[in-house]
Amino acid sequence: MLIETDILVIGAGPAGSTAAKHAAQGGAGVLMMDKKSEIGAPKRCAEGVSNGGLESLGIEKNPRWITKELDGVRLISPNRTDVWLTSDKIDLPETGCILERKVFDKYMTMDAARAGAQIKIKTLATGMEKTDDGYLVSAESMGESFQIKAKIVIAADGPESRVARWGGLNTTAKPKDMESAAQFEMAGVEMENNNCIEFYFGSVAPGGYAWIFPKGDDIANVGLGILATKTDKTAYEHLLEFVAKNPATQNAQPVELNIGGDPVGGMPKKLVDDNLMVIGDAAGQVNPLTGGGIISGMTGGMIAGKLAAEAISEGDLSRKKLKKYEDECQEAIGKSINKYLKVKDYMLTLNDGELDSIAEAFQDVEFEKVSTTELVQKLVKVSPKALLKLGKLF
Amino acid sequence: MIVKEWCMYCGECAGVCPRNLIEVRELTLKFNEDQCKECSLCIQVCPVKALEEDK
Ligand SMILES: Cc1cc2nc3c(=O)[nH]c(=O)nc-3n(C[C@H](O)[C@H](O)[C@H](O)COP(=O)(O)OP(=O)(O)OC[C@H]3O[C@@H](n4cnc5c(N)ncnc54)[C@H](O)[C@@H]3O)c2cc1C
Numbered sequence: 001m002l003i004e005t006d007i008l009v010i011g012a013g014p015a016g017s018t019a020a021k022h023a024a025q026g027g028a029g030v031l032m033m034d035k036k037s038e039i040g041a042p043k044r045c046a047e048g049v050s051n052g053g054l055e056s057l058g059i060e061k062n063p064r065w066i067t068k069e070l071d072g073v074r075l076i077s078p079n080r081t082d083v084w085l086t087s088d089k090i091d092l093p094e095t096g097c098i099l100e101r102k103v104f105d106k107y108m109t110m111d112a113a114r115a116g117a118q119i120k121i122k123t124l125a126t127g128m129e130k131t132d133d134g135y136l137v138s139a140e141s142m143g144e145s146f147q148i149k150a151k152i153v154i155a156a157d158g159p160e161s162r163v164a165r166w167g168g169l170n171t172t173a174k175p176k177d178m179e180s181a182a183q184f185e186m187a188g189v190e191m192e193n194n195n196c197i198e199f200y201f202g203s204v205a206p207g208g209y210a211w212i213f214p215k216g217d218d219i220a221n222v223g224l225g226i227l228a229t230k231t232d233k234t235a236y237e238h239l240l241e242f243v244a245k246n247p248a249t250q251n252a253q254p255v256e257l258n259i260g261g262d263p264v265g266g267m268p269k270k271l272v273d274d275n276l277m278v279i280g281d282a283a284g285q286v287n288p289l290t291g292g293g294i295i296s297g298m299t300g301g302m303i304a305g306k307l308a309a310e311a312i313s314e315g316d317l318s319r320k321k322l323k324k325y326e327d328e329c330q331e332a333i334g335k336s337i338n339k340y341l342k343v344k345d346y347m348l349t350l351n352d353g354e355l356d357s358i359a360e361a362f363q364d365v366e367f368e369k370v371s372t373t374e375l376v377q378k379l380v381k382v383s384p385k386a387l388l389k390l391g392k393l394f
Numbered sequence: 395m396i397v398k399e400w401c402m403y404c405g406e407c408a409g410v411c412p413r414n415l416i417e418v419r420e421l422t423l424k425f426n427e428d429q430c431k432e433c434s435l436c437i438q439v440c441p442v443k444a445l446e447e448d449k
Pocket residue numbers: 010011012013014015016033034035036040044045046047048049123124125126156157158159160162181182183223258259260261262279280281282286291292293294295297
């Protein structure tokens with residue numbers, strides 16, 4: 001069996017669905033496949049997004065996929081000095097919310113379908129070869145093998161990023177650039193303020209951080225990301241320790257275990273080739289400091305989907321044409337990813353004692369808004385070491 | 395490679411394999427063992443230690 005399409009999107013995560021939607025809206029024939037039997041499940045995510053991010057993508061919030069509106073942030077240093085950034089203290093809080101990814105991801109795929117994309121679930125891409133006018137992708141679904149002929153392949157297969165590599169792009173993540181994460185969704189979580197997301201820094205999560213993201217009532221995502229190059233224990237072992245020691249989770253019980261990788265090494269230089277584009281986690285479109293990749297991956301997906309449709313209608317599928325995606329991505333997300341890479345590298349040099357003294361110095365600082373940029377700007381003010389490393393950037 | 399029964403098919407191992415040898419299906423993990431260079435990177439990053447070298 002041979003299926004033909006203008007654009008084939010491989011992976012129906014937030015990035016793939018956004019690309020499929022915009023490509024279909026642009027008039028191209030779009031097919032999107034995912035190996036999962038249920039889009040969005042199991043989740044590999046703490047589910048936090050900024051409201052501004054959703055807005056910039058033109059997505060209207062839907063109560064069916066929002067579990068919690070957030071009021072602020074609590075940062076906790078190793079000796080439990082905490083810094084509160086809440087709307088009562090700050091003029092311009094950057095508001096956010098916690099999603100229900102299992103529902104959100106499905107809704108994004110439904111939007112792509114409504115825009116005209118065909119969707120194939122429980123369908124795995126197993127390989128691909130270049131042809132004169134595109135790619136021939138091998139796929140398997142429910143025991144059947146078939147091929148799909150596509151003029152453009154959009155690789156949106158998440159942290160595995162196998163598809164782009166089949167096409168010759170170098171998207172392999174090194175272990176030092178891949179957060180290894182484990183998380184429980186728990187009930188019975190006793191947070192000091194369950195309208196705030198919490199970040200825990202230091203040796204609780206070597207090379208990353210631990211988090212508690214509230215999902216309403218006493219429910220929360222409790223997890224952490226580590227770098228395997230910085231510890232001998234697994235992410236799961238660190239999580240068990242964190243949950244046992246944290247006052248908020250000592251009486252909580254897990255109802256779900258989530259694990260996964262989060263690429264935090266930034267975007268590779270080359271994101272397109274003739275007939276090929278890579279987006280989302282597969283393209284390192286993740287804030288390297290926070291690990292957040294939903295909004296940035298969808299932004300990449302939007303830019304790629306629009307341009308792919310334009311390329312199809314003009315009949316120019318060359319790298320030269322598709323390169324505009326690289327340039328626009330660099331502008332929209334790349335610049336900020338590069339800045340946060342530097343902050344992440346700086347954070348990796350700090351020991352528990354230094355983190356404690358930063359948290360203490362923050363006690364006397366007035367924050368004007370809640371945003372990662374604001375935090376780094378204030379960090380530069382209280383820490384001479386940070387000023388030296390980051391002063392020019394922020 | 396021995397894949398333990400508690401593997402959750404998250405795909406992190408596949409992302410770091412320098413030779414792109416790991417196929418992650420919804421409920422199976424397949425290695426292209428012939429080309430494996432035994433670098434152990436896949437074992438190193440697994441969040442739940444579900445991989446073990448087949449000695
Ligand atoms: C523990 C954890 C917590 C996180 N928390 C947050 C957070 O709070 N906020 C945030 O913004 N980001 C967070 N992230 C990052 C976020 O989850 C990702 O950036 C986001 O899911 C990336 O979207 P994507 O569409 O690129 O990839 P994915 O969501 O990974 O989607 C890829 C899809 O491709 C499919 N696929 C893969 N290979 C194939 C194949 N060969 N054939 C067919 N289908 C295939 C998969 O089944 C999957 O559905 C977190 C990550 C982790 C691991």
